[in-house]
Amino acid sequence: MTADHAPLTTLIDKASRLGPVPYAAIWPCSAHALGGAIEAAKHDILKPILVGDRQTLEKTAAESGLSLDGCRIVDAADPASAVRKGIELIHAGEAQGLTKGSLHTDTFMQGVIARDSGLRTSRRMSHVFALAVPGYPDLVLASDAAINIGPDLMTKRDIVQNAIDLHHGLGLGTPRVALLSAVETINTRIQGTLDAASLCKMADRGEITGGVLDGPLAMDVAINEGAARTKGLVSDVAGRAQILIAPDLEAGNILVKTLSFMAGAASAGIVLGAKVPVLLTSRADDAQARLASAAIGALYARHLQSGNRA
Structure with missing residues (x-):
């Protein structure tokens, strides 16, 4: 981002100053998705909980030169089960939002909008x-x-x-x-x-x-x-x-x-419109776009945690 993008960089700076918010990163099993989660952690915006196949995550990190030091991993056998486990983290109070990794959007959102997910609201x-x-x-x-x-x-x-x-x-x-x-x-x-x-x-x-x-x-x-x-x-x-x-x-x-x-x-x-913010990043998003989405997610999660919800 450049000076022309100040409205977003201002939000990134604000979120970084306030400190990390715990988010469940669902199936971040590609270099792009895993790198985005780790970058948000480096900027003190998100505290990602990596929900996915442990062996795949470790292999992806090694091949991409990424460090998983300090990252909590919740093992999941496949993307659908990763979504379910991420939602469980929300209900347990261990995460305040969800972010999509390298799974299909349909798989991700179907888990979020399911009637038994507990994430739906009147909106x-x-x-x-x-x-x-x-x-x-x-x-x-x-x-x-x-x-x-x-x-x-x-x-x-x-x-x-x-x-x-x-x-x-x-x-x-x-x-x-x-x-x-x-x-x-x-x-x-x-x-x-x-x-x-x-x-x-x-x-x-x-x-x-x-x-x-x-x-x-x-x-x-x-x-x-x-x-x-x-x-x-x-x-x-x-x-x-x-x-x-x-x-x-x-x-x-x-x-x-x-x-x-x-x-x-x-x-x-x-x-x-869900009980927590849900971040849908695209494979086409660059690192700064992912960081900006993380910042918005962190700020809005704080807003909801303060009791400002419909």
Whole structure:
């Protein structure tokens, strides 16, 4: 990361100063996954408990030049059993979050969302990307680009609330939330505009709390004050949005990848709505992205431990 990514590096520094938070690292049996867990430990952000096949972990560490000194290992025969043992660590109070290693996302998340996992809450789980976009002053939270494919209104309500709660949990204050669509007016043929208007009314009536919402807003109006002025839009959110809520997963995924690969944004990701934070890192994530995700996970785990949960 560079100086352009200051909103994320600031969170990494903050998490490091506060000290490590215990996390169950599920099946970190590749050099990439194991290295990420050990790097987070070196920065005093996470205290990883490595849940996986001991022999494979030791072999991976030896081949990658990584040291397992000081790392606790919980032996598990396969990825599915590693997920179960990681969840047991949560219920035993020995870990405050989960992070995905080198197992398939489906295997990981199926264990988390299972009805008998004990991790489900009244909220729908959703994914949030935290993005530091060069030239934009604030950290941007974008959701949902990874879990909920075509969310209905009540799912969107949870997506919005989860993102707002994360913004508060990171110590960033009351967020400005843009409900994205293609236009700024209600169009009965564009479901996203109807949902955006409904979500704003839900916020007015206290069904969504902690944020300032506006929508529908097109992307240019949401993030560019000049565009908002040109279109004559008077809004507390327009031009200065800190949370971007996509109408569906396709739009959200395209949004995040465009900001990352064309605008040079640095990103981190987290799943919210469970009893503990869940970190979903990708094999494509570099070391800094994994470190940023760890920092966000550690900070939000502290927030939940302090009693700030839905």
